[in-house]
Amino acid sequence: RKEVEQDPGPFNVPEGATVAFNCTYSNSASQSFFWYRQDCRKEPKLLMSVYSSGNEDGRFTAQLNRASQYISLLIRDSKLSDSATYLCVVNGATDSWGKFQFGAGTQVVVTP
Amino acid sequence: NAGVTQTPKFRVLKTGQSMTLLCAQDMNHEYMYWYRQDPGMGLRLIHYSVGEGTTAKGEVPDGYNVSRLKKQNFLLGLESAAPSQTSVYFCASSSTDRTSSYEQYFGPGTRLTVT
Secondary structure (H helix, E strand, O other): OEEEEEEEOEEEEEEEEEEEEEEEEEEOOEEEEEEEEEEEOOOOEEEEOOOOOOOOOOOOEEEEEEOOOOOEEEEEEOOHOOOEEEEEEEEEOOOOOOOOEEEOOOEEEEEO | OOOEEEEEOEEEEOOOEEEEEEEOOOOOOEEEEEEEEOOEEEEEEEEEEEEOOOEEOOOOOEEEEEOOOOEEEEEEEEEOOOEEEEEEEEEOOOOOOOOOOOOOEEEOEEEEEEE
């Protein structure tokens, strides 16, 4: 079983709609959680960290559910520019906080 | 401030050839990483370094070697390239400062094809 799992999608979303997707992690000792965005053939870039209390950054909301071991990302009022692959990243899933575990990504396609 | 840079951007090797990928960062980060990304598998950690002169194995280290002789540079070597090493290679660095949330900064990637 992979340590970090994501629904690969694609999630086809009309412009202006809301889309949400989850990421599950296997190690309950995981300490830090992140969402990264990766555009086609480009490097991943940090979208937002995920805090225990949940956090919001503009149209993006991230939540952490430690009991069920998943994190979620919700995108409101989707823009065409939101089309990308969203990577779930977990830190501290092994013996060192410096080692990050990446999910394979969820593809989001926003259509006009 | 260039962030994280990687050279080369593209390379085609023949089976058995060797090469070195160079990663450089100008953010004074302690931690540096080498990942490979293959379709449908996400990023997998090859090797990482927690400081100058130190390296450690990641999830898929076989067939690769690394060196961190200077804090700002992290080199990834392929001693005898194999077609299974065809991939996109990303270098990343991160701070040990908790206020930065341990954000990883990535280089633009190196697309390697082994024939």
